[in-house]
Amino acid sequence: MSLTKCPECGNEVSDKAVACPKCGCPLHSAFDATTTQNVNNVKQTECQNASGNAPSNSYRAVQPQPNSTQNNKSSQKPPLSERTWFLVVMCLCFPPIGVALLWIKKRPKNMVLRVIITVYLGIVTIYTFININDESSDSQKSEQASYIEEAANISTIEAESKAKIDDVNSIEDASDSGSTQKTDKAYEIIEKPSEDVILTLSRRALHNEMNDLEDKWVRTAGEITAINTNEDNNTFINMKGKSDLKMIHFYLMYDQDTSNLEEGSYITIVGRVAGKIIGQAIVENCYIESIGDVAKELDESLIANDGISGGDSFFGTSEINKDEAILVTATEVYKELSDNQVACKNKYDGKVVALTGKIDDIGTNIYGQEYVSFDTGDKYSLTGVQCFFKDDQMDYVASLKKGDTITIYGIASIGSMTFKVSDCRP
Incomplete structure (x- = not known):
């Protein structure tokens, strides 16, 4: 170099x-x-x-x-917004955005094809939007109807509860002030029943079995704890029921002479069972049979036996024809009750059934009734299948345990929430 x-x-x-x-x-x-x-x-x-x-x-x-x-430049990839797969995804998932990208990026290059795609996606979008609105409207209407029905049910329950509370309050007020707001129907003079239809039972038994005794004539005896008279000179008498807090209120007919009655007196009284109001038993159209020692002796006898005499057998299990029983399982009747309560009631109510199932619980309800409930397969349901027993079946109930599979015979009674079988026996 x-x-x-x-x-x-x-x-x-x-x-x-x-x-x-x-x-x-x-x-x-x-x-x-x-x-x-x-x-x-x-x-x-x-x-x-x-x-x-x-x-x-x-x-x-x-x-x-x-x-x-x-x-x-020749090896550089096109941006994401120009890639074919991205445009297809946007058109399928977000049609408005996809159509906008097609026209901005001029894809496809064929104008006629681009217009056809735009029109098609526009029709699909409008159709989908209309369907969503219709479904939303139907859902809102269904929810509104459900809310209205629920509000009506709540209003009914509140009204019934208020009426019961007012009735109890009137009883309590009458105990303090000597007056009552009970309707005149409770004091109405009606024809006295024949002896063969009157059930004679202790006050405890009367209070415990009040729900099953409704509209039946009963006789009991006990000590008067309070005598109350309203403005129309109508009288009702209080006696202890199953406890000091659980009282029985007897509404006397107009023609009953109460001049010889006082707190602490023993009386024998007959009346028609009206039911319970928040734990307080109500007996209407009552008349007095005896006062004094005779009534006291009957009371002591009934307490000692804690049972019944006269009339139909209540504490003893009545006879039923097992051959006429409808064979069914607890799971089956639970499903029928859940699907259509009215149809279930028409099919079973008042009829003899042979109910087979697996025991889920054994106990006593708030009214003192012993029961066995069956497993229905739905742990979170408010409805259920329960069997109630009378006193002569207590040994059998005591021998049962949870998990046993048994068959029970009894009379079906369909409520709003429960498939109930009463007067049960194995």
């Missing part, structure tokens, strides 16, 4: 340099020399190839290098 002077600034540079490193002046002589040398090498190589004698130390022609910027 030799040195030469730059024609512009006189600086010594290599004869192979393309430009002066000091002033930047191009050195054409070096470029021309290099180019000439390359051309000569190419020609020499072509001649030797033509003659078949390739030199052992041949030179390759200098090929122009590709532009790196152009390579980068």
